[in-house]
Amino acid sequence: MNKPVNPDKLEKVKPKRKPKVSLEEKPQARPRKPRAKKIIIKQPVANLKHRLIWMTLEFLGLTISAVLAIMVILGFSANWFSGTRFFSSLLPFAIGVLAMIVTTTGLLIAWWKLRKYLQVRSIIWSPLLSICLTLVIVWFSMQDQFAQARGHFRTLVGGKSEAGRVTLAHQVYAAYRRYEGEQLKKLVTRSALYNADIKAAAEEFDIDANLLQGIAATESSFLPRNSADGGHGLFQITQVPKEVFAQAGKRLAEPQLSLQNPKHNAFLAAATFKYYLAEMKGDLFLGLLAYNIGPANGGLRFIMQQYGATDFVTIQPYLQLLPRDYPIRVLSYSLAFRIWEQEGKFLAYEEGKNAQHIQRIGIPGLLMDF
Numbered sequence: 001m002n003k004p005v006n007p008d009k010l011e012k013v014k015p016k017r018k019p020k021v022s023l024e025e026k027p028q029a030r031p032r033k034p035r036a037k038k039i040i041i042k043q044p045v046a047n048l049k050h051r052l053i054w055m056t057l058e059f060l061g062l063t064i065s066a067v068l069a070i071m072v073i074l075g076f077s078a079n080w081f082s083g084t085r086f087f088s089s090l091l092p093f094a095i096g097v098l099a100m101i102v103t104t105t106g107l108l109i110a111w112w113k114l115r116k117y118l119q120v121r122s123i124i125w126s127p128l129l130s131i132c133l134t135l136v137i138v139w140f141s142m143q144d145q146f147a148q149a150r151g152h153f154r155t156l157v158g159g160k161s162e163a164g165r166v167t168l169a170h171q172v173y174a175a176y177r178r179y180e181g182e183q184l185k186k187l188v189t190r191s192a193l194y195n196a197d198i199k200a201a202a203e204e205f206d207i208d209a210n211l212l213q214g215i216a217a218t219e220s221s222f223l224p225r226n227s228a229d230g231g232h233g234l235f236q237i238t239q240v241p242k243e244v245f246a247q248a249g250k251r252l253a254e255p256q257l258s259l260q261n262p263k264h265n266a267f268l269a270a271a272t273f274k275y276y277l278a279e280m281k282g283d284l285f286l287g288l289l290a291y292n293i294g295p296a297n298g299g300l301r302f303i304m305q306q307y308g309a310t311d312f313v314t315i316q317p318y319l320q321l322l323p324r325d326y327p328i329r330v331l332s333y334s335l336a337f338r339i340w341e342q343e344g345k346f347l348a349y350e351e352g353k354n355a356q357h358i359q360r361i362g363i364p365g366l367l368m369d370f
Contacts, residue, residue, distance in 0.1 A: 054127040061130030062111070065137045066104070072141055073100060075149030078156040148356065164313050165366070168285060168328070172363055175325075175332035177349040184336050184346050190222035191337075194234060197263040201270040204251050210341070210364035212270060214334030215291070218326065224262065232259035235269035239295050244271045276300075284365050285312035288327035334364040
């Protein structure tokens with residue numbers, strides 16, 4: 001019988017090692033499939049330009065809407081809370097401004113959310129909505145009922161100087177109110193012969209033509225003549241500075257000027273008024289007053305220095321022998337000519353809403369509205 005083999009005596013069989021394979025014999029690894037790269041599509045330059053244009057339009061629309069709305073709201077607030085008392089005027093106005101800031105912030109947040117919603121659908125929706133909103137606000141703000149609000153806003157910002165100008169403007173409106181329609185129609189009829197020359201002079205010297213018409217109406221009622229005080233022609237030209245005479249002749253390309261020639265007379269008047277307006281630093285009332293005074297008594301500038309006056313309001317008490325109402329008459333006639341040009345008739349100031357409409361039309365040369 002075969003004896004059983006003692007397992008302890010069995011030789012341990014070592015596992016066979018795999019033969020070494022040289023580097024040259026190693027099988028090459030399978031090439032991996034390249035990963036798919038994300039394709040970044042660059043937007044064309046034209047598309048970016050379009051986006052920039054639409055964003056600019058949206059920003060401009062919102063800015064214009066906000067500015068006009070603030071002007072109107074502050075104008076109404078300045079009227080409602082006008083006064084100097086703390087609890088009845090100053091404090092409510094300050095609270096109103098704070099409320100306006102909070103409301104504006106809320107509206108901007110709401111617009112941002114609405115913009116995100118609209119941008120998902122098309123990039124043009126939010127700019128178009130902004131433009132439509134602007135057009136609506138501009139249309140409403142230009143209505144006659146908002147003229148007073150804009151006036152109050154200018155007074156709020158302009159302070160003392162604007163308040164004085166508003167006072168003088170209402171003197172002009174009051175003077176226009178006293179005119180009779182038939183009287184004004186006669187002036188319009190007479191002016192037809194000279195309007196071409198007046199408009200040519202106004203364009204040459206960058207002056208409102210209605211202003212020159214107002215000067216001619218005040219000086220001669222469009223009846224050119226030689227007056228007893230030395231005035232000549234349509235604009236009653238008297239003494240003119242030498243440089244003004246030379247400038248008018250240069251613009252007309254005429255070596256000799258005749259005061260009896262309506263066109264020469266109009267060019268001399270425009271040059272003279274422009275000269276005095278510059279001397280009075282653009283103040284329309286003082287410029288007209290200086291035109292009327294001329295070089296007499298040293299001219300208006302000397303008179304103002306003598307009495308320490310700084311504007312038309314402060315100089316009036318010292319003009320006892322001079323026509324203090326001359327600028328008011330000129331501007332009231334200028335206003336009449338402007339109303340006739342725009343409306344084709346003369347509006348009665350006290351009828352209906354004519355007062356607000358006339359104030360919106362504005363006094364020629366005097367920026368009272370927009």
